[in-house]
Amino acid sequence: MLFVEVYAAKLDDDKKPVSGSDGFYAADKLLLYTAMASGAAWGKDIPDMLRNADWNYAVFTTEKQHRPGVNQAECFACHKPLDSTSYVFTLKQLAEAK
Numbered sequence: 001m002l003f004v005e006v007y008a009a010k011l012d013d014d015k016k017p018v019s020g021s022d023g024f025y026a027a028d029k030l031l032l033y034t035a036m037a038s039g040a041a042w043g044k045d046i047p048d049m050l051r052n053a054d055w056n057y058a059v060f061t062t063e064k065q066h067r068p069g070v071n072q073a074e075c076f077a078c079h080k081p082l083d084s085t086s087y088v089f090t091l092k093q094l095a096e097a098k
Contacts, residue, residue: 001037050076
């Protein structure tokens with residue numbers, strides 16, 4: 001299971017994103033949570049053109065409720081090309097962070 005907090009970027013007076021000392025945008029307001037998890041046979045009902053093995057995806061509000069109106073097909077389609085990294089964008093970085 002992977003769980004991500006999604007924040008808006010902090011903006012300066014000119015409405016441009018502020019970078020932190022690490023070079024990434026500085027976080028401001030929490031917007032939502034995303035999660036991806038894998039379980040036995042979870043992908044069995046997903047069409048082949050979208051299936052990401054047995055991964056499934058969810059988006060939650062800041063109140064930790066399922067976010068209404070999310071089209072999971074967009075999650076599947078975006079992660080689909082990542083089959084060589086278990087459908088995870090940051091697998092290398094996660095492995096290095098042990």
